[in-house]
Amino acid sequence: MTTGTETREFQAEVKQLLNIVIHSLYTDREIFLRELISNAADALEKLRYQKITTKEIADGDLPLEITLELDEDGHTLAITDTGIGMTRDELAENLGTIAHSGSKAFFQYLAEGDKKDVSLIGQFGVGFYAAFMVADEVTVFSRSYNPEAAGCIWTSDGTGSYTLGEAEGLKRGTKIVLRLKEDAHEFAKADVIKRIIKQYSSFVPFAILVNGEKVDTVQALWTKNKKEVTPEEYTEFYKYIANAYDEPLFKLHFSVDAPLAINALLFVPKDHFERLGFGRLEPGVNLYCRKVLIQQQSKEILPEWLRFIKGVVDSEELPLNISRETMQDSALLAKLRKVITGRFLKFLSEQASKDPEKYKEFWRNFSMFIKEGAATDFAYRNDLVKLMRFESSKAGEGELVALQNYVERMKEDQKHIYYINGPTREVIEASPYLEIFWKKEIEVLYTNEAVDDYILSQLGEFEGKKLVSVDQAELDLPEGETDTPDRETLSQEQFEKLAGWLKEVLGKKIVEVRESKRLEDNPAIVLNQDSFTSSMQRMMQMANKDLNSIGPKVLEINSSHPIVRNLNHLREENDPFARLAAEQIFDNALISSGLIVDPRAFVDRMYKIIERALK
Secondary structure, eight states, X not given: OEEEEEEEEOOHHHHHHHHHHHHSOOSOXXXXXXXXXXXXXXXXHHHHHHHHHOSOOTTTTSOOEEEEEEETTTTEEEEEEOSSXXXXXXXXXXXXXXXXXXXXXXXXXXXXXXXXXXXGGGGTTOGGGGGGGTEEEEEEEEEOSSTTOOOEEEEEOSSXXXXXXXXXXXXXXXXXXXXXXXXXXXXXXXXXXXXXXXXXOTTOSSEEEETTEEOOOOOOGGGSOGGGOOHHHHHHXXXXXXXOSSOOSEEEEEXXXXXXXXXXXXXEOSOOSGGGTSXXXXXXXXXXXXXXXXXXXXXXSSOGGGTTOEEEEEETTSXXXXXXXXXXXXXXXXXXXXXXXXXXXXXXXHHHHHOHHHHHHHHHHHHHHHHHHHHHOXXXXXXXXXXXXXXXXXXXXXXXXXHHHHHHTOOTTOOEEEEEEOSSXXXXXXXGGGHHHHHHTOOXXXXXXXXXXXHHHHHOEETTEEEEETTBSOOOOOOOXXXXXXXXXXXXXXXXXXXXXXXXXXXXXXXXXXXXSSOSSSSEEEEBSSSOOHHHHHHHHHHHTOTTTTOOEEXXXXXXXXXXXXXXXXXXXXXXXXXXXXXXXXXXHHHHTTOOOOHHHHHHHHHHHHHHHHO
16 A cells, blocks of 8 residues: 655656666666666665664564566566665655766766667666666665665656655565566566576575576675685686686685775686687676676776686775766776786796696697787786796707796806797707807797797896897807817908808898808808897788898808808809809798798799709
């Protein structure tokens, strides 16, 4: 029974807000249920607090739960909570006026052009109004926890006014009845409602019943002390949120109070499909506030290069119980992202030291993401470079080396960290660039991708040691004698004449010809004048489809090598074959550096050389 009913006009801003919400076309209308369940959970949380601080509570023996009653024939949906409830004045204030700055911000957002992103509705403190997206009429029955408060009823069709009156026979809490629109009758079906609850409200800490049947929810493990959670529980939780069938590789469960109150449970899978070329991963971390989903697969909470992480981040710093304006607070989001990212990178560093073999498995499958971050995100580059791993000339096959390991075992007089690029260890170790490093017993890191060289060149130095690719023209190698075989070599005059002739023959392909102090077993190598390594230039060749986009090189020749001495002899005799041999030596040197040469000219020249050799 209702008494003392009166009709009131909505505040002007509410009228405009409801007009936009009701008459705009939204694709994600089911968000309304998340909002109503979230409001119900907030009401129950408030009552739980009141039970601690207040002696007398109306209907104190009622269980704390949320119930949904669906009537498919009558096309209605009712959601009831046994929470704190509202008085008549609170109903008028909370549902008839825009009292919060977040609600005003949402109205401004919708008013600015053709904005239709309904997923934002819960971020501005206007979640209740989402009910009008699916309902022609909404009726609210509520009774406050105060034993002396009367029950009350609020009704509106979402147009210009609402009615407010007293209702007898109500128990503590709030019941919201939605008379569904013709195109929203599906929301009176139990299977639809259960699916929405599992998607958005799986971790609500109160029982949820649909037509008397309890909906299975998952325990919010991230809110528990990690000492209380078993490995089996972690695995089952991971399988649930990641839609996975195996165990995770790594797990990070932590809570912090400063600078933000955060509970997080993050997982690294054992593998991912992106490295197999099957598309790009979507972010895998969901953002919650007090166990209520705010953003699924949030793009805000972690940098894109950490998209492989699965898990949950829950922050009570998001003021979502009263005013859902948090997601508009870019400063708060940036702080949240910084805390989570920093903590995860620290965790990876700890795992790399604690269990190198397990970290090696991680690096094998997920190094592409660490490299992506190091190449694109300056804020975290230094931390990410420390997580990078390389093979090296002083490490066994399959053994991985960090930059820190390299620095710790450098020679005393060594000033630089050296690295070389190649597709495999076998190819790298056959490279002429390593000759001098083998002799001087200087460690060289092996990089396998152009992005490795890009990252190291951008980093510039590590712990005060300059990072240098061994294909650079200027190398500052430690002093020390090396055993050099006693071989016949060109005189200084012969070398200078040969160098001048080579510059004439090769033209713009080279800027300088030097006598090599690095080579013994190979006749020539090409060197780069700057930090743009051969592997990076090869990527440019492939991207531009231009074999000539490598720029001029420094050519170093081994004047004691038989090929070089014979070339000089042909030059002295003005043999036309000398030019052909010089071009082939240069192209061979380019190939040794990993660069691509014109195959047509290369093959044609080789046939001419073979033809001469067979005569």
